[in-house]
Amino acid sequence: MSKILFKKRLSQDVYLMRLEAPLIAEEREAGQFIMLQVDNDYGERIPLTIADADKEEGSITIIFQVVGKSTDELSKMVEGDNVPTLVGPLGTPTHIENFGRVVCVGGGIGVAPLHPIAQALKNAGNHVTIIIGARNKELIILEEEMKAIADEFIVCTDDGSYGRKDLVTAPLKEECEKSPKPDLAIAIGPPVMMKFCALTTKPYDVHTLVSLNTIMVDGTGMCGGCRVDVGGVVKFVCVDGPEFDGHKVDFDNMISRLNSYKAIERKDHDCHLEKAANEKEGQL
Numbered sequence: 001m002s003k004i005l006f007k008k009r010l011s012q013d014v015y016l017m018r019l020e021a022p023l024i025a026e027e028r029e030a031g032q033f034i035m036l037q038v039d040n041d042y043g044e045r046i047p048l049t050i051a052d053a054d055k056e057e058g059s060i061t062i063i064f065q066v067v068g069k070s071t072d073e074l075s076k077m078v079e080g081d082n083v084p085t086l087v088g089p090l091g092t093p094t095h096i097e098n099f100g101r102v103v104c105v106g107g108g109i110g111v112a113p114l115h116p117i118a119q120a121l122k123n124a125g126n127h128v129t130i131i132i133g134a135r136n137k138e139l140i141i142l143e144e145e146m147k148a149i150a151d152e153f154i155v156c157t158d159d160g161s162y163g164r165k166d167l168v169t170a171p172l173k174e175e176c177e178k179s180p181k182p183d184l185a186i187a188i189g190p191p192v193m194m195k196f197c198a199l200t201t202k203p204y205d206v207h208t209l210v211s212l213n214t215i216m217v218d219g220t221g222m223c224g225g226c227r228v229d230v231g232g233v234v235k236f237v238c239v240d241g242p243e244f245d246g247h248k249v250d251f252d253n254m255i256s257r258l259n260s261y262k263a264i265e266r267k268d269h270d271c272h273l274e275k276a277a278n279e280k281e282g283q284l
Contacts, residue, residue: 001082001083001084001086002019002020002021002082002083002086003019003020003080003081003082003083004017004018004019004020004077004078004079004080004081004082004083005018005019005020005057005059005079006018006079007077007078007079010063010141010142011138011139011140011141012138012139013065013066013067013075014063014064014065014066014109014139014141015063015064015065015066015074015075016051016061016062016063017061017062017063017064017074018054018057018059018060018061019059019060019061019062019083019086020058020059021034021058021059021060021086021088022055022058022059024050024053024060024086024088024089025053025054025055025057025058025059025060026055026058027089028050028053028060028088028089029089029093029094029120030093030094030096030116030117030119030120031091031092031093031094031113031116031117031211031242031243032049032050032088032089032090032091032092032093033047033048033049033050033088033089033090033091033113033219033242034047034048034050034060034062034086034087034088034089034090035047035048035085035086035087035088035090035216035218035219036048036062036074036083036085036086036087037070037083037084037085037086038070038073038074038077038083038084039070039073039084040084040085043070043073044069044070044217045085045087045216045217045218045219046070046071046216047090047213047216047219047238048062048063048064049062049063049112049113049116049211050062050088050089050116051063051112051113051115051116052115052116053116060088063109063112063141063142064109065108065109087219090219090220090238091237091238091239091241091242092239092240092241092242092243094117094120094209094243096117096120096121096124097124098124098125098126099121099126099183099184100126100127100180100183100184101126101127101129101180101181101182101183101184102121102126102127102128102129102182102183102184102185102186103128103129103130103131103172103175103176103182103184103185103186103206104117104118104121104128104129104130104131104185104186105130105131105132105133105168105172105185105186105187105188105189105197106130106131106132106133106146106168106187106188106189107132107133107134107168107187107188107189107190107193107194108133108134108135108139108189108190108193109141109189110187110188110189110190110193110194110211111132111140111141111142111146111188111189112141112142113188113211114130114132114146114186114188114211115142115145115146115149117186117188117211118130118146118149118150118186119149122149122150122151127151128149128150128151128152129150129151129152129153129154129175129182130146130147130149130150130152130153130154131154131155131156131168131171131172131175132146132154132155132156132168133155133156133157133158133166133167133168133189133193134157134158135157135158135159136157136158136159136161136162137157137161137162138161140155140157140162140163143155154171156168156170156171167193167196168187168189168193168197169193169196169197169200172185172187172197172200172201173200176200176201176204176206177204181204181206182201182206183206183207184206184207184208184209185197185201185206185207185208185209185246186208186209186210186211187208187209187210187246188210188211191212191251191254191255191258192251192255194210194212194246194249194251195246195249195251195252195255197210197246198210198246198247198249198251201246201247202247207245208245208246208247209243209244209245209246210243210244210246210249211241211242211243212226212228212237212241212242212243212244212249212254213237213242214226214227214228214237214254214257214258215257215258216237216238218238219238220238220239221236221238221239221240224236226238226241228241228244228249228250228253228254229249229250229253229254230244230245230248230249230250231245231248
């Protein structure tokens with residue numbers, strides 16, 4: 001069990017939680033994640049990035065968006081409640097060194113997993129440019145935290161309600177056109193956003209890492225649900241990743257696999273909401 005020490009709503013349907021997990025806090029490195037289960041009897045395990053950790057407190061921080069049954073149930077838990085199952089740290093940590101000039105691009109909820117990576121790169125002596133984006137101002141998260149890390153900081157919104165009215169690929173292209181060009185780019189966010197970030201950097205030959213969030217069942221490489229095609233070779237996100245060379249990832253195949261379960265996930269979520277509404281009505 002892992003006690004919820006702190007909970008905060010960051011934006012519409014996005015929550016931050018600090019969980020008691022001393023062993024994970026001690027061992028975690030940038031880029032790693034945990035598998036979490038809200039309901040031990042019937043619940044699924046879901047992967048969530050470790051956005052931060054405090055060794056002294058013995059806690060880890062997760063940030064998640066409500067998109068289905070499990071995240072909806074998690075969002076309704078309060079400080080003092082216990083998450084029954086928490087496993088980690090999982091995945092291969094980000095390789096951190098002083099590359100020189102690094103551009104970190106985060107889209108939507110992808111800013112959360114980008115935070116510890118950008119922080120580690122800055123601590124290693126890199127010049128870090130951070131670009132974050134969302135559909136609108138209300139969906140921007142961790143702005144102050146990222147701004148505190150960055151040597152250069154850019155915010156984009158699709159509707160122009162805050163920062164630049166642009167997709168994140170526009171300032172990324174501008175960074176690639178500078179001399180000298182970036183030594184490394186990291187993009188984390190929705191699959192389509194990562195695909196186009198990789199397409200943006202490829203003509204400039206800027207090495208680009210992406211962190212993939214695919215379907216996972218166990219997080220240990222046994223189920224094969226998280227398999228992706230990277231350079232024509234099958235890889236498993238949970239053990240070989242979650243980070244891969246963005247220029248080699250078959251994003252179209254990955255997106256197709258993710259979409260194949262959308263109808264089932266939507267039906268399950270609708271049933272969950274209907275059941276919750278009926279239970280609430282019965283209590284009135």
